[in-house]
Amino acid sequence: MCGIVGYLGGGNATGILLEGLQRLEYRGYDSAGLATSHRGSLQVAKRVGRVKKLAGAVSGQTSRAKLGICHTRWATHGGVTEENAHPHLSCDGKIALVHNGVIENYLPIKKFLQSAGFTFSSQTDTEILSNLIAYHYRKEPEGGETSRLFESVRKSLRQVEGTYGIAVICADCPSEIIGARNGSPLILGVGRNEILLASDVAGLVSRTAKVVYLKDGEIVHVREGDFSISTLDAEAIRPVIDEVDWDVSESALGHYTHYMLKEIFDQPEALENAMRGRFARDGSTAKFGGLNVTPQELRQIDRIMFCGCGTAWHACLSLEFLIEKYARIPVEVEYASEFRYRNAPLDKNTLFMVVSQSGETIDTLAALRESKRKGYTSLAITNVVGSTIARESDGGIYQHAGPEIGVASTKAFTSQLLLGAMLALYLGRLRDMSFNDGVEFVEGLKTAPEKAGAILRHCNQIKDIALKYARKNDFLFLGRLSMFPIALEGALKLKEISYIHAEGYPAAEMKHGPIALVSADCPTLCFATEKDTLSKVISNMQEVKARNGEVIAVRSDSCRLPEGLADDEIVIPDAHGAIMPLLAAIPMQLLSYYIAVERGCDVDKPRNLAKSVTVE
Numbered sequence: 001m002c003g004i005v006g007y008l009g010g011g012n013a014t015g016i017l018l019e020g021l022q023r024l025e026y027r028g029y030d031s032a033g034l035a036t037s038h039r040g041s042l043q044v045a046k047r048v049g050r051v052k053k054l055a056g057a058v059s060g061q062t063s064r065a066k067l068g069i070c071h072t073r074w075a076t077h078g079g080v081t082e083e084n085a086h087p088h089l090s091c092d093g094k095i096a097l098v099h100n101g102v103i104e105n106y107l108p109i110k111k112f113l114q115s116a117g118f119t120f121s122s123q124t125d126t127e128i129l130s131n132l133i134a135y136h137y138r139k140e141p142e143g144g145e146t147s148r149l150f151e152s153v154r155k156s157l158r159q160v161e162g163t164y165g166i167a168v169i170c171a172d173c174p175s176e177i178i179g180a181r182n183g184s185p186l187i188l189g190v191g192r193n194e195i196l197l198a199s200d201v202a203g204l205v206s207r208t209a210k211v212v213y214l215k216d217g218e219i220v221h222v223r224e225g226d227f228s229i230s231t232l233d234a235e236a237i238r239p240v241i242d243e244v245d246w247d248v249s250e251s252a253l254g255h256y257t258h259y260m261l262k263e264i265f266d267q268p269e270a271l272e273n274a275m276r277g278r279f280a281r282d283g284s285t286a287k288f289g290g291l292n293v294t295p296q297e298l299r300q301i302d303r304i305m306f307c308g309c310g311t312a313w314h315a316c317l318s319l320e321f322l323i324e325k326y327a328r329i330p331v332e333v334e335y336a337s338e339f340r341y342r343n344a345p346l347d348k349n350t351l352f353m354v355v356s357q358s359g360e361t362i363d364t365l366a367a368l369r370e371s372k373r374k375g376y377t378s379l380a381i382t383n384v385v386g387s388t389i390a391r392e393s394d395g396g397i398y399q400h401a402g403p404e405i406g407v408a409s410t411k412a413f414t415s416q417l418l419l420g421a422m423l424a425l426y427l428g429r430l431r432d433m434s435f436n437d438g439v440e441f442v443e444g445l446k447t448a449p450e451k452a453g454a455i456l457r458h459c460n461q462i463k464d465i466a467l468k469y470a471r472k473n474d475f476l477f478l479g480r481l482s483m484f485p486i487a488l489e490g491a492l493k494l495k496e497i498s499y500i501h502a503e504g505y506p507a508a509e510m511k512h513g514p515i516a517l518v519s520a521d522c523p524t525l526c527f528a529t530e531k532d533t534l535s536k537v538i539s540n541m542q543e544v545k546a547r548n549g550e551v552i553a554v555r556s557d558s559c560r561l562p563e564g565l566a567d568d569e570i571v572i573p574d575a576h577g578a579i580m581p582l583l584a585a586i587p588m589q590l591l592s593y594y595i596a597v598e599r600g601c602d603v604d605k606p607r608n609l610a611k612s613v614t615v616e
């Protein structure tokens with residue numbers, strides 16, 4: 001949700017800012033803008049559309065600026081226009097600010113500023129902040145102990161309510177940037193003779209691996225070759241400099257046409273990485289270094305509550321099946337956005353866990369914080385090392401799936417499912433699962449990368465099926481038991497990247513309503529991967545066929561269907577039940593991908609979406 005980058009150093013600010021911004025574009029891509037400061041004046045460029053357009057607009061200009069800020073937007077307040085694009089300047093043109101988040105009390109502040117003679121040219125909440133800073137800046141005495149700019153930003157932030165990650169520069173201050181965060185991420189990068197600010201590591205990692213993760217309520221004053229961090233109450237903070245382990249080449253597209261396709265094909269490796277070093281020597285269970293909960297404590301829990309959003313919520317549903325089946329611990333799953341406001345009663349022996357690829361989703365973070373406030377042990381499964389959720393949880397499991405850039409989550413989802421299966425194994429072995437069942441489980445898990453690879457090798461067959469159905473405007477996805485979350489995820493993947501209406505249901509629920517949708521124009525995708533329920537799934541397919549609906553079956557090798565029942569079949573390998581859901585998810589990803597490409601959709605940057613949702 002909006003990406004920001006700030007730079008102060010010896011390099012060419014414009015080039016460095018644009019490069020960082022390009023890497024953050026997955027956070028939002030309605031419009032982009034840049035402000036640099038040189039010899040007492042600010043140069044601002046904004047464009048509706050992608051960073052590429054902005055880069056084109058400034059490409060002819062020779063800029064000697066060493067200082068600047070930039071932004072890629074995901075609109076919240078005000079339409080997608082150049083006026084509403086960031087950076088926002090104060091009406092006197094002195095202050096430029098980029099913002100990720102929402103200023104909730106912007107209306108009374110705007111009224112106050114208007115009465116003081118300030119004018120506004122956008123519909124955004126952000127513009128009030130640049131003007132508020134300008135208001136305080138005018139009043140701030142020159143030559144005070146701290147910088148005028150810093151003091152005016154600090155005073156302004158004490159007045160605003162809401163969420164923000166900001167970077168601010170001033171025409172009068174050629175070697176200062178102020179950054180601050182509250183509820184929206186902001187990271188400081190400490191390079192050689194240069195300092196950067198960015199919404200996430202991707203925006204600065206090509207310049208430095210040394211980072212400081214700012215905390216909510218902190219403000220950083222960046223000066224040439226130096227920085228200091230304090231709270232809004234002026235309490236000094238000793239910075240902790242972390243070294244990030246992020247390989248820039250991992251986020252390169254290589255020979256793939258889209259990040260989504262690359263990330264689908266990354267899955268065998270991502271699955272391998274999720275398991276690396278995480279099996280016990282005796283080969284009967286998993287082990288996790290960072291859970292920070294002892295086996296004794298885990299034996300005491302009698303319920304697990306999982307929270308997440310979107311695809312991560314689907315992963316939570318899948319974890320519910322896995323943990324209830326293999327560890328026999330009751331599990332509940334909630335949308336993080338509901339949990340945070342619902343005041344759900346939790347039993348004293350509840351373990352609370354969130355799942356989040358980015359580790360920055362605001363609702364998931366809020367759910368985690370609420371659980372912690374109530375004193376529950378609160379863990380996280382997340383992909384991004386050093387993300388806010390990773391840092392604020394009591395412990396957890398890193399996915400090590402590598403950067404996921406495509407807005408549609410793919411490898412992060414299957415890696416969450418694999419880790420969920422490993423967690424189910426670990427918890428199961430602490431309870432009733434036998435040694436032999438544990439060993440068989442481990443052996444089953446280990447086959448996941450190779451079986452995922454086998455599905456990917458058949459991508460052309462899935463592509464042909466995709467092309468056949470690409471012009472349909474409605475789809476049903478039906479799955480029983482562990483395939484129900486995969487049906488939901490299949491429907492979500494299809495709608496988010498191809499804008500086709502799709503719904504996922506437990507297969508038997510079809511008769512209670514969705515069957516009304518079945519027609520020659522609405523194909524139904526059915527999962528037939530479990531022997532126990534195969535006859536029931538076959539009945540559901542027959543019900544669809546009886547109403548002239550087309551059936552695409554995703555079946556496991558040994559779950560054979562009556563001749564001619566399915567119009568198309570995608571066959572996936574037989575496998576241990578614990579990895580069947582993640583294997584079945586892969587053809588869904590490919591199907592959606594090829595349909596979206598065929599329909600001419602922007603697969604990596606679907607309309608209206610952003611990769612991490614850091615506003616409510």
Ligand code: AGP
Binds near residue numbers: 356361364612
């Ligand atoms: C996935 O394809 C979606 N783009 C979206 O639902 C996503 O999973 C959700 O916003 C949660 O993100 P997180 O895993 O980073 O918390």
